[in-house]
Amino acid sequence: MPVTPQRILDVEAVRADFPFLEELVDGRLFAFLDSAASAQKPRQVIDGLADFYRHSYANVHRGVYALADRATAGYEDARETVRAFLNAASEREIIFTRGTTEGINLVAYAWGLDNLGPGDVVVATDLDHHSNFVPWQYIAGRTGATFATIPVDDKGDLVLEELDRIAGLGRIKVVAAGWVSNALGTVNPVELLVAWAKEHGAISVIDAAQAAPHRAIDVQALGCDFLALSAHKLCGPTSVGALYGRAELLERMSPFQLGGHMIRQVRHDRTSWGELPAKFEAGTASIVEAVGFGLAIDYLQDIGLDAIEAHEHALLEYALERLPEVPGITLYGPPASRRAGVVAFNLGEIHPHDVAQVLGFEGVCIRAGHHCTQPLLRRLDLAATNRASFYLYTTRAEIDRLVDGLHLVSRKLG
Amino acid sequence: MSEFDQMYREVILDHYKSPRHHGALEPCDAQAEGQNPLCGDEVAISLRFAADGETIAEIGFSGRGCAISQAATSMLTELVIGKSASEVAQLPKETLLDEIGIPLTPARLKCAVLGLGVLKVALHRAKGTPLPKEWAGLGDLDLR
Numbered sequence: 193m194p195v196t197p198q199r200i201l202d203v204e205a206v207r208a209d210f211p212f213l214e215e216l217v218d219g220r221l222f223a224f225l226d227s228a229a230s231a232q233k234p235r236q237v238i239d240g241l242a243d244f245y246r247h248s249y250a251n252v253h254r255g256v257y258a259l260a261d262r263a264t265a266g267y268e269d270a271r272e273t274v275r276a277f278l279n280a281a282s283e284r285e286i287i288f289t290r291g292t293t294e295g296i297n298l299v300a301y302a303w304g305l306d307n308l309g310p311g312d313v314v315v316a317t318d319l320d321h322h323s324n325f326v327p328w329q330y331i332a333g334r335t336g337a338t339f340a341t342i343p344v345d346d347k348g349d350l351v352l353e354e355l356d357r358i359a360g361l362g363r364i365k366v367v368a369a370g371w372v373s374n375a376l377g378t379v380n381p382v383e384l385l386v387a388w389a390k391e392h393g394a395i396s397v398i399d400a401a402q403a404a405p406h407r408a409i410d411v412q413a414l415g416c417d418f419l420a421l422s423a424h425k426l427c428g429p430t431s432v433g434a435l436y437g438r439a440e441l442l443e444r445m446s447p448f449q450l451g452g453h454m455i456r457q458v459r460h461d462r463t464s465w466g467e468l469p470a471k472f473e474a475g476t477a478s479i480v481e482a483v484g485f486g487l488a489i490d491y492l493q494d495i496g497l498d499a500i501e502a503h504e505h506a507l508l509e510y511a512l513e514r515l516p517e518v519p520g521i522t523l524y525g526p527p528a529s530r531r532a533g534v535v536a537f538n539l540g541e542i543h544p545h546d547v548a549q550v551l552g553f554e555g556v557c558i559r560a561g562h563h564c565t566q567p568l569l570r571r572l573d574l575a576a577t578n579r580a581s582f583y584l585y586t587t588r589a590e591i592d593r594l595v596d597g598l599h600l601v602s603r604k605l606g
Numbered sequence: 607m608s609e610f611d612q613m614y615r616e617v618i619l620d621h622y623k624s625p626r627h628h629g630a631l632e633p634c635d636a637q638a639e640g641q642n643p644l645c646g647d648e649v650a651i652s653l654r655f656a657a658d659g660e661t662i663a664e665i666g667f668s669g670r671g672c673a674i675s676q677a678a679t680s681m682l683t684e685l686v687i688g689k690s691a692s693e694v695a696q697l698p699k700e701t702l703l704d705e706i707g708i709p710l711t712p713a714r715l716k717c718a719v720l721g722l723g724v725l726k727v728a729l730h731r732a733k734g735t736p737l738p739k740e741w742a743g744l745g746d747l748d749l750r
Contacts (some may be wrong), residue, residue, distance in 0.1 A: 213660075249675075383720045537693065543647075543670070543671055543672040543673065543676075545647070545671070545672035545673075545674070545714075546672045546673045546674075549613065549672075549714070550610060550614075552609070552610040553610050561644065561646060566646075569646070575647075575648065575670050575671075575740065576646045577648045602612060604614070605614070605619075
């Protein structure tokens with residue numbers, strides 16, 4: 193169940209921060225219900241990026257002039273912001289990446305290639321986004337380890353009764369799981385999965401791409417070994433994200449990408465690696481994007497993650513109450529109590545592409561397709577679904593427009 | 607004309623709701639199936655040649671997908687029946703798009719030409735006809 197917020201979100205005040213909400217399509221505002229794919233940006237982030245380019249831009253870490261110092265300070269301040277956001281013990285445990293996908297690939301390659309082999313089991317889940325499924329399947333294949341997944345039931349909840357059977361497949365070495373399902377909104381019991389990983393001496397890797405925008409995260413309380421997130425889903429820029437990793441593990445791991453900045457000494461016969469986190473940040477970083485990531489976190493924390501979570505939960509309950517009014521609609525996913533602000537549905541036999549296209553003509557933006565979760569959709573015997581998702585700027589009136597739009601689709605194509 | 611009426615023209619809705627040559631042919635002389643990885647649309651096409659072994663005498667398709675992909679494939683079956691394998695192998699996608707006659711965004715364009723690609727793969731497998739560049743390599747793939 194969602195937490196009781198300390199603060200109440202004032203949605204009209206929030207909306208005033210988002211310039212995209214001033215854009216009109218045929219004289220109407222967009223009803224943007226696709227934030228699970230990527231969130232819109234507040235002017236605090238947009239203006240902050242431009243300011244940084246204007247006044248503080250240079251490459252980081254190596255320059256000795258004042259401007260380079262300013263850029264480095266901005267980049268490293270952003271790292272501290274991410275550290276505090278996740279409550280990591282040290283900034284050394286925060287690696288800037290290109291996004292969640294790169295964070296998971298980093299662990300899969302850098303930890304997996306050295307530590308996995310025949311007889312080992314890598315566990316993901318059938319709810320996972322391809323970004324937490326394909327890298328593990330691939331690295332398990334490369335190393336001869338077994339790749340296994342925790343199945344889901346018809347409602348889209350993980351079948352935890354299967355854990356014992358999976359444990360019987362071999363030595364459990366990796367437990368990788370999404371916190372919140374992007375396709376159904378299921379909130380997974382990650383605390384339990386982390387504990388299960390520990391019990392078997394496995395590393396735990398949490399894909400927090402869909403969790404971080406909507407709920408407070410404390411990696412020390414959770415006790416996970418790795419956790420990956422993306423900035424663009426939480427109102428920050430694209431092309432930047434972070435990987436939290438326990439320092440003890442990161443120190444022992446081989447590097448992932450090789451090149452500038454990640455080295456200590458380069459000789460013809462050998463190269464030694466830099467300190468954390470530089471060891472995992474080869475090449476010029478997404479400097480300004482990282483600064484924008486920090487600004488986005490500041491913005492969300494000013495509003496309050498608990499207030500955002502409560503706002504979205506109220507919208508979810510409203511949507512689950514209103515959507516069944518549409519004739520022929522089938523809703524997928526768990527009950528609101530175990531679910532984030534995502535609703536997946538189909539409208540009779542009308543293909544989701546057509547539903548989303550016609551809604552698009554009405555200015556209602558939703559996503560249609562497999563949502564990068566083909567194993568899940570195959571399990572539910574679906575080719576594709578429609579997905580509407582909510583964020584801090586979403587209103588009940590936008591959900592009303594979705595419902596009205598679906599009535600229209602049903603009349604035109606049903 | 608509204609955006610809806612421009613895209614979902616009457617002829618599109620007609621083919622979508624009453625697809626021509628729907629269903630798989632068994633046995634058949636050529637067959638292939640394909641998917642649009644972006645949206646999961648699926649189309650399978652099977653066909654039989656006339657006694658000359660070259661002219662498409664019968665064709666059938668099945669699949670699940672959006673109105674555009676299914677209507678376009680239905681229209682395609684009408685377009686190619688009676689034509690030779692080599693003629694169809696060279697059929698430019700513009701001919702089909704003219705027939706469909708609706709404005710298509712890049713995303714929907716892939717839906718519209720899915721059936722044509724699958725048909726060319728089926729002919730390539732059965733007759734060795736060349737695949738256009740954008741479908742090169744598909745002939746060797748297991749598209750299921």
